[in-house]
Amino acid sequence: MRSFTYERARTPAEAAASAMRKPDAKFIAGGTNLLDLMKLEIETPAHLIDVNGLALDKIEPTQEGGLRIGALVRNTDLAADTRVRRDYGVLSRALLAGASGQLRNMATTAGNLLQRTRCPYFYDTNQSCNKRKPGSGCAAIGGFSRQHAVVGASEACIATHPSDMAVAMRALDATVETVRPDGPTRTIPIAEFYRLPGDTPHIETTLMPGELITAVTLPKPVGGKQIYRKVRDRASYAFALVSVAAIVQRDGTGRVALGGVAHKPWRVEAAEAQMPNGAKAVAERLFADARPTRQNAFKLALAERTLGAVLAEAKG
Amino acid sequence: MRFETPATINPIDQLKVVGKPADRIDGPLKTTGTARYAYEHHEGMPSPAYGYVIGSAIAKGRITGIDLTAAKSAPGVRAIVTADNAGKLGKGDRNTAKLLGGPDIEHYHQAIALVVADTFEQARAAAELVRVDYVRTDGAFDLAAVKDIAKPRAVFGGPADTAVGDFADAFAAAPVQLDASYTTPDQAHAMMEPHASIATWNGDKLTLWTSNQMIAWGVGEVAKTLDIPKENVRLISPFIGGGFGSKLFVRSDALLAALGARATGRPVKVALPRPFVFNNTTHRPATIQRIRIGATRDGKIAAIGHEEWSGNLPGGRPEGAVSQTRLLYAGANRMTATRLAELNLPEGNAMRAPGEASGMMALEIAVDEMAERLGMDPIEFRIINDTQVDPEKPERPFSQRRLTECLRTGAERFGWNKRNPQPGRVRDGRWLVGMGVAAAFRNNLLTKSAARVRLDNNGVVTVETDMTDIGTGSYTIIAQTAAEMMGVPMEKVVVRLGDSNFPVSSGSGGQWGGNNSTAGVYAACVKLREAVAQKLGFNSAEAEFADGEVRLGNRRVPLAQAAGDGGLRAEDGIEYGDIDKKYQQSTFGAHFVEVGVDAATAEIRVRRMLAVCAAGRILNPKTARSQVIGAMTMGVGAALMEELVVDERAGFFVNHDLAGYEVPVHADIPHQDAIFLDETDPMSSPMKAKGVAELGICGVAAAVANAAYNATGIRVRDYPITLDKLLEEMPDVG
């Protein structure tokens, strides 16, 4: 870990402005991801801006009938909120499928969205990794890639995004609210928030450097059966091999987003249209451009079977 | 005390304290966080410095240059130890690779430097500033690729090849045959406490607080490596947060702490960071195993053959996976073969039940497959091939062997008769349900062990031995032994372990610790009883020790009084004759497992587990149960998830942290039952006890595998059985 300076920001605007002044600055929220990465010198910020003092820890109704979730709402509190459990069950379930109780007590909404990949080569600084060190190559290609992406990957990076929460947020069409370092606020639909790796896998979102997330808003509840199914090698405390967030209406229509398969939560509108026709039809379109590795090709069959189970559960 | 003939009645047989489920006497220290582990000693250490280990970034090759300039001038840095400046170092005999590498590199993350600074954070930050240049050379990293050039190699005192009768002919002639290959991956110990040490020098004398299972071995290894007399090395290891074999030998933390302390003149603390443990230390090596069984139609084994291939660094040893096959089942024609290839992965070495754990993973699937081919129940097939004698040397009986009873008892308790022998037929909601069984087998090893006991004028008995408690319960069973022998309650016994100033014990490993270390305490207590009796003028053979008194006829003297102000002390140990040559000593059991396999995703989840063990006298059913259920848990890990994944290009274990190397979590482990048959084995020691801690893991993984087969009809022969290996053959989901 490199030494760094530290400050506690008092307002979102102050935090963003401070990030603008100090180019090597990072926000720190729960610290459950950032600190681990700093210890391994995968992240090497020169300055930390602690955002825990910003009053962004509330869940409030919006005028549109949705919910506005403060960036600092802890994963535990979000999962337990009665409104979330009633109207956005897929989100509550996704949160509870992630990490462990202790971690969820610390993890925040914004931190969870911005957690970094679990590619093992990203974590080992002796190995080449374009995401950690642009231009150094990708050790996962041709290496241990069982966990990696099957769709939307590039020649530069085949990592997945590990968040469960983000998959549910994607299915719910959430919006990310931010303050830019130069002052103005903006909203980013979650569909436009994450980027595919392309040639720049180190740039993971459409946030500007130093842009602060203040909240995530959920639109008006859409009802339906809300299911989150996470498939993994052990029963808890493991990242998804494949996960499915589904909202299924009585008539069989609905939405579905997948985790564990791509550099971002994977949702394809054309695939969703096939939901009444069953899992195979949906999977065909979800993975029309899939390019799995030898080690992770099983994820295609797994995703289709999991989708099938989820759709059956929604019917039953 | 020499133990040459079977034990007769002795004070342990009273079972007033021994055999009772006493709570751990070290439990409160651990649950309150006051037990001091290796990294946590502060007394007499005003300002320790902290060391951070740097590991090699390549698997094989040479260091061509190390640039320490930036690191040396970083804040707080006091010294940087490398092979260049450490002075001439020897190498201990128990490890294959050097603990401090350079310029030659033997494996990935081999330690090549230690940065010592005033704080841990300074040491870690400076370590990142060290620049190392390497020249890589090609290495062998893929066991399957070098299998065919592997060479015969003996292990654990057995020959590389064994042959009885005519295996080839008998197998060829057998009407029912199985010829199948199995693989087990590299596995990590993944104990809770990483390797850690504090070293301090006083003149030419070194004191090392370290986390170590075998104190006397460690002293010898450190002395040899540093080229100093053994008398100048003191090792202290009172509490150990798990080891499973990875702490049988001192590791780089101990050596580098000693070198760092020498370089700085200060006490130095070194802990191996978790992501470093997996490639820096040892692991259970992967195996490829081929098993052939030929039987008559009525299920009698006519021929049984087991071949093993494993790899290790030059000079390393094979895993030894065929050893149980020499003893477990009858059959007139037999063969085993052990082959070792050179690999340049990190060092393979002992992990819980080395040899048998891996061997049973394969053998007990093979037996299940064979039973199916015969159309027999797998329990019945095992029972009709049971043997009461060493199948290679029929003149040599087992000291005790109640495998059949374990299987029958377990079948009854588990409800085996409800198992549908047709695989893939039982459904419970989204789960396909199956049951599996496997035998458990692990040898019982006799090794000498000594202790010192003191009696003071408060009637307190203090036991001192360099025995270790690696979470097993050694403190408690030793206290029970001394209490039984001296006729005092456990509260009157103080146990001090893990210090090389104490008499040399068996140490902890190979499930030999429980029986041998308590037998050593027994021997010392016999001497102490003699000293008490002699002081009082009693005939020691007739004196009775009970209720804190020593009695003879109508004379009764409190022990406290007998000890007097000077106290009494005695030291002795147990040593064995050739009783284990005349009788084969092994421990036996049966594992029963029920699994559910998700019909859609093929996730396997264990629903119920039972182990039945026959392992001599159970000294404490509570600590023994903890050992067995812990071993069952580890067996589930081996069956379903544990695998150090090899990057065959760069030659290292990729998933080198506890996020990537998955071991079972609570949610993976359902209700577990462990039953111990009521048994004593007079051939094992005056305690009549044997090991259980490794028996508990042997066979578990195969029982899980067999249950998964019974649930799905899909036979997976390559561990771990992850869902991707089942998916293709899983039935369609409707």
Ligand SMILES: Cc1cc2nc3c(=O)[nH]c(=O)nc-3n(C[C@H](O)[C@H](O)[C@H](O)COP(=O)(O)OP(=O)(O)OC[C@H]3O[C@@H](n4cnc5c(N)ncnc54)[C@H](O)[C@@H]3O)c2cc1C
């Ligand atoms: C052992 C382990 C297991 C886990 N398992 C799972 C799992 O199964 N599923 C899962 O989804 N997750 C899992 N996680 C990840 C966990 O969910 C994340 O670590 C957590 O959500 C991060 O939140 P945080 O508040 O601690 O973020 P931090 O570590 O504080 O920050 C993470 C990133 O977000 C940035 N950031 C934080 N707040 C803001 C803000 N307001 N605006 C802009 N940037 C911000 C930080 O600069 C940093 O880059 C696991 C983590 C661990 C350690």
Ligand code: SF4
């Ligand atoms: S997959 Fe991405 S994160 Fe992993 S090594 Fe390649 S570039 Fe790095």
